[in-house]
Amino acid sequence: MAAKAQTQESGLDTLKLWVAILLLGAGVFGFYSLDDVSVLYRALGLVGIALAAVALAYTTDKGRRAWVFAQDARTELRRVVWPTRTETVQTTLIVLLIVLLVGIFLWLLDMLLQWGFGAITGVGG
Structure with a gap:
């Protein structure tokens, strides 16, 4: 019921x-x-x-x-324990630095692979 x-x-x-x-x-x-x-x-x-x-x-x-x-x-x-302004700025700068380093690494890897495939196939500059 x-x-x-x-x-x-x-x-x-x-x-x-x-x-x-x-x-x-x-x-x-x-x-x-x-x-x-x-x-x-x-x-x-x-x-x-x-x-x-x-x-x-x-x-x-x-x-x-x-x-x-x-x-x-x-x-x-x-x-929630919110981070201080200093902690936030430091963390943001670290993230930006790592993103920049990874971007440069991927750019160099892309250039290396482009050169390698160009050398193997004879295509490209």
């Missing part, structure tokens, strides 16, 4: 998600189709419709799980 109730709730959640998607699509369509109305009013209407669609999606199980995921991601982002 509990499985049946869970299935009905899931069906209702799916319907709510589709309604939220259609509502958002209608808002975007209305934004672009009502080009004779002020951009401010169209933008405010689109933001209002988007908020209504998000609120409707939040009432579903997937919407609540997505909200919890976003909160957890924000919490983890606060725990």
Whole structure:
């Protein structure tokens, strides 16, 4: 019996998600189709419709799980130890130097292979 109730709730959640998607699509369509109305009013209407669609999606199980995921991601982002400016500049310079060295190596390898194939086949300068 509990499985049946869970299935009905899931069906209702799916319907709510589709309604939220259609509502958002209608808002975007209305934004672009009502080009004779002020951009401010169209933008405010689109933001209002988007908020209504998000609120409707939040009432579903997937919407609540997505909200919890976003909160957890924000919490983890606060725990990150960000590098200092000096570390960032040093790392960037090292990466640029290595890219330059690898580029020069590949250019020299290309020149060597071109010369070798030219010497073997007699084609090229």
